[in-house]
Amino acid sequence: MQIKQSQFNKGEEMKHFIRVNMDNLSVSSEEVSQEYALLGGRGLIARIMNQEVLPDCDPWGRHNKIIIATGFFSGTSALSSCRISVGGKSPLTGGIKEASSGGAAGNRLGRLGVKAIICEGKPREKKTYLIRLDRRGAEIREDAALAGLTNYETVERLHAQYGDKVAIISIGKAGEMRYANSTVAVTDAEGRPCRHAGRGGLGSVLGTKGIKAIVVDDEGTDPVPMKDEETFKQIVKEHAKTLKEDKGLILLLSTYGIAGAVNMNNEMGGLPTRNFREGRFEGVENITGERMAELRETRGGKMHACMPTCVIGCSPIYHDKDGNYLTSGFEYESHAMLGSNLGIDDLDGIAEMDRLCDEYGLDTIETGATLAVCAEAGLMDFGDSRKAKELINEMGQGSLMGRVLGQGAVIAGRVLGVSRVAAVKGQGMPAHEPRIFKATGVTLATSPMGADHTAGLVFNPGIGPEEAVDISLQAQAATALLDSTGCCSISYGTLGLPIVKNLLNAQYGLELTDQDVIDIGRNVLEEEKRFNREAGITEAHNRLPEFFFEETLPPLNASLGITPEQLKEVK
């Protein structure tokens, strides 16, 4: 179906849902009602899921939906504000899931006036489809040539076909093969499929609907409408000035990337090492952000912004030892989960693993957690990056072993007979040690998202067990807010709330208070928990693996200090 140009780009505030129905291969556009004015990204997903999706549906069945939602400011000049949220019922956790990603798509979707793409139903035949959006409308096309391509192959082909400027959302073979470990990839500013809505296995939800890629072309669109353009511009200008003048964390991140945290966490004794057995890694200096920066000196590569409107650029482009491009969007979680937590200190090897994950559409966190299970099972030795790559390739190739590992750490543990599986609510834990970062531990145990690195991390190792719950809940609400705005947590950080409020007021002509904005985050969590309850995920699932309660963490001999009962009391 073709949607008229006017529907997309009519110079008014009205935004649209693009509804992609794979039952009958039709596309329609809906004007978004007033109810959705303060809903974006993660919050919009929670609302739509509660309204439209039966919580106990099969995540891979025709009743699940996959939603790609923009934030409040997508397409505007607000800094780093065009992350997209991808959501649905997760095949990994069995609950609601939102995974967000930077990259180029959010900005373009915003300029097209798209508030969300809602993909529903399931095609009768197993075919490979492409969704294409531009200012004239949206359409579904069958494109058999895309079947089985890696993400890099997919975007290369689609760029050749639709031009270099389009943004592409795609899935790799993992999503096509219905792996619970499968991402939704988003092209970055360079057009590479290196940004991923990684967690929860949402790639496979797109895959079961037969959708291999979404091409977003914003050519010829007008600027996003703005109630008070002057004020908006002024806020952005001041925000940029603050970020550029920062000589602390922001400078660190723009120099070393998020992998700058490798060294810090190691110093604090909380760098997950060998499947969360230790908190410091003897090979740490080889896998730090600092080490990446050193290598850039001789090999090339650079720090870059993953999306338009970013003035920080915390994403590294990583070259191999011959100076050729190897991977980008190579972040902390990958360094730690594919590095220290596997006992691997070979940075090139880790980068190659990261590239393989990007190619196949595998989440590096779940992949690292799964490989740790493989090491426990004796399928690889801790420290063996060659064997680790082999196992990732098995996933990409879809061998039986690959299919087992592709279902994630928990299923791999069951099949391989391993009990020491670092996972919560079915999802592998990210590289954050609950025994050092106790508030983060509470987040990992209690978030409706399962163990997730974007659910409310708290990096303060000084927080005791008694205050951990309150601090975690605050962080969870703040994160839920930020994930609803489309704003990047680095550019907005913990101090971004007033900026978000002011931008909202200027863009939409509102008079929101701080509390109104705080409430957005809290409401999102409530909606998510409602969905989960009906899906059968309750406080009883607020669990950490038993070994976190029973082992102290060397070398600081840190213990958790939080009881299983305390976690279950977190509503």
Place this chain on the structure above:
Amino acid sequence: MQIKQSQFNKGEEMKHFIRVNMDNLSVSSEEVSQEYALLGGRGLIARIMNQEVLPDCDPWGRHNKIIIATGFFSGTSALSSCRISVGGKSPLTGGIKEASSGGAAGNRLGRLGVKAIICEGKPREKKTYLIRLDRRGAEIREDAALAGLTNYETVERLHAQYGDKVAIISIGKAGEMRYANSTVAVTDAEGRPCRHAGRGGLGSVLGTKGIKAIVVDDEGTDPVPMKDEETFKQIVKEHAKTLKEDKGLILLLSTYGIAGAVNMNNEMGGLPTRNFREGRFEGVENITGERMAELRETRGGKMHACMPTCVIGCSPIYHDKDGNYLTSGFEYESHAMLGSNLGIDDLDGIAEMDRLCDEYGLDTIETGATLAVCAEAGLMDFGDSRKAKELINEMGQGSLMGRVLGQGAVIAGRVLGVSRVAAVKGQGMPAHEPRIFKATGVTLATSPMGADHTAGLVFNPGIGPEEAVDISLQAQAATALLDSTGCCSISYGTLGLPIVKNLLNAQYGLELTDQDVIDIGRNVLEEEKRFNREAGITEAHNRLPEFFFEETLPPLNASLGITPEQLKEVK
């Protein structure tokens, strides 16, 4: 540890818990307090689990326990009253589990005065242990020679060592390899490991504790104490007379075994066929109980009682075409789940599959449900018994494919990319068609046991959706009662309640009313649901697979008529 003879067999009513602690390899005996007087089998398990086991523990970890409980009348002359209940937190459902079995062990445990064996903890080293009980006491022995043996090999070895008269409880390789599909086998009257506490994967819970077998020797024990022996004997005598004079169901069962239901269910259009796609099987006449009886005429084999005190003998001993023993305890569920539901009409092939399952300690129901997933995935054709046997052998051998399938139908479906998986709460559905037997459908969806053939079946196809819930709940409570008594549902059936009441009053000197006895069953369900709630299993998990709601069942074109919402309202 040796327990003194007097503790076991002192001519009083006091019974014992034998507590087997695998942390420190010790055994102790506890006199059972008054609180447990009206608790046996399934009810006793529910009570102990709620008192002693953290509901969110890892089923395969050291905090789970496995309990082997006798019923109220074990060791007495009450007819068919010495089934044992095996229970713990199930690795398959994640909730509480009781699986019961006939065979020779219950009677001997009753004579030893054992109310329950509670196995807890986990040995530090992976070794193979044996528990031995006789009138002098109980002990743990390491016996490395048992490791990796099949159930038949295990009992052969143990009979040679401890004499032909001992009863043996054992696990096969499935339990040792930590399969979620793994049974606890119990030797029958002939000393063969053909009775199984099959469901829920409890074999692997015993396996993770390092316990390969339990040898029960009742030599030299005295009769079980009895308050009013005359009345007890009189009740038993009348009960036996009633059963022997029955020319209906009881005669049918003693002639054709439970497999007599194959033909009946097919007639009613509710014989699961090709993964619940159809309700009648074109090859049905080759796999019926009647066919088994015909074959016995030429091949030999016989109907026999699986336990002492049974006057029916519904268990078939099945010979192969050369007249040699092949398998026994070859029941309806195996005929249907390994037969019609796989499109297989080769009875010898099905019997061989049954034997393989007994050898490896695999549940025939879960195995059939898993093989149906294999057929959906294209790993075998429906109807191919040769390939089906190959896949069962993979499970027994522990190949990677075997390990995947050994985790049961749900995990197999995930790994193999199959959505059409007939399972509830993680457990494969038994051979009962919810669209024909609607009250049974409600039981399968709502029982705290998950989809289970011993949770309250109702064989009446005339029950409509509106009355199905009430009738199911009555059947669930009646079954929970019977599973607490140790009595066989065939000998006691739906009319057994007054007999149970009278026996209880005579044995223990009580004055129970009908309502008291009915309440036992209801209380058991309550306790089980309490455990499950805290384990995270709620009404939200009262689900049937989506296809039952969406497809009508040929040839009667029966639809379910019950909504997902109705199932979730069943508390």
